[in-house]
Amino acid sequence: MFSSLSLLWSTRKRILLAIGASLSGVVLAFLLLTFLAGQENNASNWKPASVAAPSTLVSQAIEQNYQDAGEKLDINRVRVLPINSKGDKLYIFDFNTPSLCGIGGCLYVVYTESGTPVLRLLLQPRLPKGVPLFTVAGNDKTQSGYPCLVVAQTINPNDNTTENNQSKTELLSKSLYCYSGSGFARFNSHVTELSRKG
Template sequence: MWWQQIWTKKKLTLVAIGAGLSCVFLFFLLLSLFVGAEKSNTTGWQNAAVAAPQELVRQAVEQNYLSAPEAATLDFNRVKVLPIKASKSKPLYIFDFNTPNLCGIGGCLYAVYTEDGTPILRLMLQNKLPKNVPLFSVSDKFNSGYPCLVISQLNPEKMNVRDPKIWLMKSLYCYSGSGFTLFNNSITEIAAGR
């Protein structure tokens, strides 16, 4: 009988230890899931004069907007920026110069800068996309302290007048030491009218 009491106490102790270890394991499992799935804080396109450091805005305009003598100077209040900030990454600033002088048949110029003023990606992109499809979004992948970017574009090679399907190409760009590099593309069909 006394041995039954000891055995019962041992079983309770073993159950308590097992439950405690299970809780610790579950805590670390949930923590790793949340850390890996962290999304950066993007607040949408904003006036660059308000949402980015002034010296960075000036530098980005100087490096990307070469006005002809007869062209009007660029109004800094028209420049938009998409600030990308996350707790585990360095900040990025994506500039939309919002001027026809930096647009052509291939789209309009978008430039990505680091906080210290280093240009790390420049692309001509079409900004006409279906609703709820952002031009730039942030991946849950990080490389060298920067989040990878997903850039969405309609795929003109798959467009057909007789075929009402809309094909969306998503390109993953990640930092590779001196700038962002295209890592992969994916093409998906989305419903027309979205």
């Protein structure tokens, strides 16, 4: 009787150990996938246009957006952020030239791999440390095979100092842009407060 109970307990113990090991493997795989998805979603890997996008697309983007008769745009200054998608790959162009910047910000254009411009924005490129200008929204946020994009911008309210003038408040806006048939459109936006000593 005692040996059969011992054998039964030993069998249950092995089953519990096997279940525990399986669950540990599943949890480890989930954590790894979450980490990799977070890495992919952090769209901060700008690269030189000459290596990040097809040369015909780079030429087209420069021709369509940079029209300064006095000076030719140096292709080595243009940066591109490639974004993988289920449809055409997306390429975000940063022309990185004062000629395409103004009071409203600098021009950023998103093209599909087939050469269709799908989003044009004037953005302020300076953001708080660790905040990327463009981020790919979660895997569940796609439209027509294209991932939605989150665009970050700082907002400086007119009255951004406290009574003792020791800290300044900045607002961080994050807007969600999703493909809407012929291009990307803003779907929503939310604002958070950033406090800075200064």
